[in-house]
Amino acid sequence: RIMRPDDANIAGNVHGGTILKMIEEAGAIISTRHCNSQAGEPCVAALARVERTDFLSPMCIGEVANVSAEITYTSRHSVEVQVNVMSENILTGAKKVTNKATLWYVPLSLKNVNKVLEVPPIQYARKEQEDEGKKRYEEQKLDRLETKQRNGDVILPVINPEPHTVGYSQSSLIHLVGPSDCTLLGFVHGGVTMKLMDEVAGIVAARHCKTNIVTASVDAINFHEKIKKGCVITVSGRMTFTSNKSMEIEVFVDADPFVDEPRERYRAVSAFFTYVSLSKEGKPLPVPQLLTETEDEKRRFEEGKGRYLQTKAKRQAQMQQSAQQ
Amino acid sequence: RIMRPDDANIAGNVHGGTILKMIEEAGAIISTRHCNSQAGEPCVAALARVERTDFLSPMCIGEVANVSAEITYTSRHSVEVQVNVMSENILTGAKKVTNKATLWYVPLSLKNVNKVLEVPPIQYARKEQEDEGKKRYEEQKLDRLETKQRNGDVILPVINPEPHTVGYSQSSLIHLVGPSDCTLLGFVHGGVTMKLMDEVAGIVAARHCKTNIVTASVDAINFHEKIKKGCVITVSGRMTFTSNKSMEIEVFVDADPFVDEPRERYRAVSAFFTYVSLSKEGKPLPVPQLLTETEDEKRRFEEGKGRYLQTKAKRQAQMQQSAQQ
């Protein structure tokens, strides 16, 4: 589809959240189709997890986004989908890869939303593909468990914060979940949630550095719990780490089933977004250092630094590998 | 893309207007891409005309719309695009053809919006394809001229109208043209206009027969004049004809460039929409006969009857033809 002014920031760069939403819609279609391809109970595929995603090059207003999706692995109860996004300038014909994302879906029965159904197995061209898929499956399963455990944190408000502190840029929004946010089962599309998360993370980043900012990457996102139509969701973001030219923002999504259900507010999703600041010419700008005040903030800064260095090391290893080939 | 609750009426049938909008977006992308495929002035393809389009089967919420487009003819200054829409129920895997539409686009220069550029010619597999395309091109050109001439009519309000008269169901809406309604050139997408036209036609039809209604077909739509960002457009509809099971509604679009231009309000588009009334089981229902009062209304009713009988005769001829094959 063509990118519109509403999909982009003032500088004309399409929001990472818009792209994440398109990716998730493509993933939901292909995996729902696959899970219903054999006779049996009808089901809808629900997003369980998105692997770490890099935004390789910015997309602009007027460009056409081409989204393609492929199923790359199936376990007994889950589907791995690989989605690629290309941006195409239809005036010049130039095409660029914008994103490569990996998503995990789980089929839920249309009759009983709490029942996870079985996934029809796919055929692999080579035995190694199945083995590698199984390895990815085991890894993400472990990571999902871990995130669930450290997920109790809350963002407390700060009165009169100093510039460049954590409290200064932290932000939250509330959103009432309407019908067009939802799947056939009446639960929020993962893509809608990710778009709101990117919106909050972008406001945190812009408040911190007061320049034009764009999403550079999103760490793995786990969808721990479904969110129902009619809930109010609170999406909160706080900065955890800054390098010379990037900012890491942690985002939480809490759901509040405040009408006609006796349930308490619960944590539904959490993730780390990385943003960079761009000059008017599109060059990366230096970012003001985050001022940490409390022990918790200092600890989270160090953890963020760890993730940053790990990603940097991985990228260098990949570059050396491709240089050697 | 997946059809959402907002794309549909209360009974869950997707609005014809939503489908027309998707068709036009696909047509605009493929023809803009084609017209920029040779070095030269960059341009944007603007919709000039949509040929008569039948809605073959209704699409429902939760189904996925697959839209494919192909260039079938090029004249010196225009492109003919054939767009097909399939609806796919991803739970059952069932696919149906929903629409086949033919659209004509004209390339406008990005630098000078009043300059029509030349279209790179396409290659035809067989000589007959080119000849048939040329015939279609000549026919539509003639029809465009004719429509332009009879386009001066206005819809006047009626005080205390009787049920089933023309005045009883006639309706109009106004819409302020915003940035996300527009192309790169700052003119309204043809698809946005068609969606609003379908909305008004649907209200006229529902007011007349007070049941669930769906778009059955749209007669050829000619886009006589561009509409600029910041205009107020008035979309008005009145019923012109009823058969036993269908209603024909004429829709006008008038643009009012009320800021920063000295221009008068002008007629930008007009078209005929045909609606049918459906029971809760999706079966066609009889439609109350339209009561015509003035001479003009009686004349328009007869003209509508002419179009109705002509379409019916064509369809029967086609059915006999395919029965004989």
Next chain:
Amino acid sequence: RIMRPDDANIAGNVHGGTILKMIEEAGAIISTRHCNSQAGEPCVAALARVERTDFLSPMCIGEVANVSAEITYTSRHSVEVQVNVMSENILTGAKKVTNKATLWYVPLSLKNVNKVLEVPPIQYARKEQEDEGKKRYEEQKLDRLETKQRNGDVILPVINPEPHTVGYSQSSLIHLVGPSDCTLLGFVHGGVTMKLMDEVAGIVAARHCKTNIVTASVDAINFHEKIKKGCVITVSGRMTFTSNKSMEIEVFVDADPFVDEPRERYRAVSAFFTYVSLSKEGKPLPVPQLLTETEDEKRRFEEGKGRYLQTKAKRQAQMQQSAQQ
């Protein structure tokens, strides 16, 4: 236009904010058109104030909203517009008056956004109409000044609040102002702001009473300052008063021009919304009493009570008057 699922809450009642947005769009169109009706500098009408508005009967999904607008007074630099909203059930044909609203607009030059232009005078059928209009003009001018003065208040967060306290239900959302929120001048439409205010007020009300709630009325809203594209706006609401069957919520809008402007966050709008709680059959329900804790909360409760009793007295006076006629 037809009311869609997204325009309404779970019970199918259209959000007051959707109606306020349509009212403002109609007002902006008619007053912009009027202010450009004489040769001179082109301009756009900006919303300065909305008078107190009662929601007389709820509108539902599938109904058609008919909005009509008329200019009722012009001063040298402002226009008074009266907007009426009727809801029409197109299946039964039943029509009801939903809203009557009065709005004040000011023409701003398209060339220089800080220049207020002169308004072409309208003709009055009777001299009394002009005198009454002038009286309304003077009254609202006074009220605008007063609100501006008491407008410094902020909503502070509360940790672990008790149910039914002010802190328990208070809510805020942030919104990044995008292109389709804005007029030709690049400033937020008043209607967009009102829709967000109603959204926050509705969440406050629902959090307090945990039932289906609808907007009953909005007190006069003054638009003190324009909000520019690219700003982040924070819309915050807190409950100030409860009667047996209604809740009053105060809503603030603060704008944060955080990119490329050296300006501080400022208060742009504030207003009081009144909500009622409805049973599944649409009958008003009793509302839990608001628990006030601080001196400020007690003072605001008393002020809210004053407004409530004043409105009640006015309504009774009107009913007696119409009974005597």
